[in-house]
Amino acid sequence: MMKGAALVLALSLGLPGTRAQLTPSPTYSPPSATQATVTSTATPNAQWETVMGNSLWFYDAQRSGNLDQGTYGNRVSWRNNSCTTDGSDWGVDLSGGWYDAGDYIKATFPLGFTLFALAWGGLSYGPAYDTAAQTAYLDGTLRWGFDWLMRAHPSDDQLFVQVGSLDVDQAYWGGDLGIPGPRTAYPVNASAPGTDVWASTAAAFAIGALLYQGVNWNTSSSSHAPASLANQTYAGQLLKHAETLYNVANTTTQAIYSNSVPAIGQAYTSSGFGDDLTVAGLALAAATNNSAYYVDAYTNYQKYALSGKQSVWNWDSRTPAAFLLFAEISTARPGLPAGAGLEANVSGWQKESEAYLDAIVNSHLQNGFMTNGGLLYYNGDSDEASLNPALAAAALLNRYAPLASSTDKASSYNNYAQSQLSYALGDNPMSSVYMVGQHPNSPQNPHSGLAAGGSNINNIRTDPETEAYVLYGALVGGPLKTDKFWDWRDDWVQCEVALDYNANLPALAAWQLLNSSSDPYYVQVQGGTYSIPKGEPCDAALSCRSGVSKGAIAGAVVGVVLGLLVILGLLWWQRDRIRRWRRSSKFAQ
């Protein structure tokens, strides 16, 4: 009764996102992993459709709030409504949205990256989503995220950046029925500014607006149309939030949000905002055709000395997306730089983008290398989740290839991207297929409190022995730099799941659907060939010294002490005989 009344109220108020999604046809559910070794002869390739479909399904499994909201409803039978009173401490409705990772926090800064990447893919590879019958799911996923972000931005400067606190969150392991509440929500605002999170959220809204405008983003002679989900009303709503947030970021005292709101704790700290401001300026320029935003982007690119940066692409590091957006805009919207009194400078932005991408494909990174098994690895950034940086790079390489200054470069970019995607999908020394539920060799123990089915925080690894639910489509953190992978549920470095880990998978699958007739690598991987390596992993989740775990060290110490006691005991017991022996040996001299 309450539910019906709330729905009528929501409809009459025209709240964003209520009953506005496309209807999937046909509907999609993840197939059994046993289907993974069946070669696809269909066009487009059915296995890549599964990769795309599962990677989007994962976002449904991460939903928070009332799961029935939205036209296609809840696809994940084992999930329940949860945290429906989020935001009540501020009188704001912050229910909905997604849990960011394997626990229960909702985090706005990384969400900006996820929505940006999902929307950017939909903008440039539309026919792939359409022919795979995934456009309605892309629409539903984007709206689920953007609708929440709009609620998290109730007034110009106020943006809620986190719901749930780290200490409460880390003390609970279990399903969605017992999540501790009521939960605290944390905003930024004019007196506690968050330039990075304002700008990052503005960038996501702006790319979302560009996608929902349904315009062709012609960045090259082989560009594709956007996914068929155009809706000018929705585009307008997204753009309004983008412009407001950007204006606040551009005119308020500048600060790093995690310094302004230290109470959020250490999980989602930010390192700066120059990259976020630049990307937001470019995305807004593209979505509005207003050169003022382009001027800002170019100014910030120079002010923050972004040129030549080799950094990873992730939620705290946006510079690589700026390089590509400058290049894309110089081709797709040359009027923007012109309106700013600047040159489109296609070849200049090609140079900037190619310097970045060449360092990756030619292994000239200052701060990265390729593992023996063939995974692109950034020191530091890859240590707590190795696949995410590599697949983010792959998505940039595929995306840029059609803009490359030579066909040789284009093919080297696409080949390198292929190698990283294939690594993630089974072409690795473990023969592991790092998407959950995709293949018999996929991880069985993703670090997800929702999927695990246990509630014993002191024994996450084996209580229960078998994960209760299959978290289809989730990319896990991934192997260590040795290419070894322990499928242990308590090892969050290797086995955790997260919104941003999956963010580039739909676009990578879309590229394959448009450009390749071959199967994903996992089709040729024989089931049962993965096994947990010997020894213990040394990572931030299960730290150990020189390959020996704390438990092993403690065991060794106890063993040595016991051994000494036994020897002392024997000596005591045999003391008379020893005395005799010492005496006799003395006399023998």
Ligand SMILES: *[C@@H]1O[C@H](CO)[C@@H](O)[C@H](O)[C@H]1NC(C)=O
């Ligand atoms: C377009 O989006 C708006 C806002 O979400 C929604 O109210 C409307 O129903 C959508 N229109 C169509 C045709 O889907």
Ligand SMILES: *[C@@H]1O[C@H](CO)[C@@H](O)[C@H](O)[C@H]1NC(C)=O
């Ligand atoms: C949802 O509720 C059912 C009981 O109704 C429970 O068995 C299931 O584990 C719950 N799901 C999660 C993710 O906690």
Ligand SMILES: *[C@@H]1O[C@H](CO)[C@@H](O)[C@H](O)[C@H]1NC(C)=O
């Ligand atoms: C602004 O945000 C800070 C940090 O979250 C918070 O402590 C403060 O209460 C907020 N101010 C208002 C007026 O909402």
Ligand SMILES: *[C@@H]1O[C@H](CO)[C@@H](O)[C@H](O)[C@H]1NC(C)=O
């Ligand atoms: C560019 O966009 C137009 C529509 O504005 C479309 O007709 C055309 O095919 C596109 N060109 C390319 C090369 O993608």
Ligand SMILES: *[C@@H]1O[C@H](CO)[C@@H](O)[C@H](O)[C@H]1NC(C)=O
């Ligand atoms: C921006 O310009 C392009 C053509 O260059 C046009 O297709 C698009 O609709 C314009 N966008 C807006 C928001 O005016």
Ligand SMILES: *[C@@H]1O[C@H](CO)[C@@H](O)[C@H](O)[C@H]1NC(C)=O
């Ligand atoms: C951002 O702020 C700068 C400096 O105050 C100003 O020159 C610029 O026009 C602003 N950008 C926009 C898009 O309003």
Ligand SMILES: *[C@@H]1O[C@H](CO)[C@@H](O)[C@H](O)[C@H]1NC(C)=O
């Ligand atoms: C174009 O880009 C190149 C390389 O980044 C740069 O050296 C040059 O100054 C730029 N030209 C203009 C007119 O902006």
Ligand SMILES: *[C@@H]1O[C@H](CO)[C@@H](O)[C@H](O)[C@H]1NC(C)=O
């Ligand atoms: C797909 O490959 C063709 C060459 O076969 C290339 O021209 C095109 O740019 C590629 N498309 C994308 C989106 O990279």
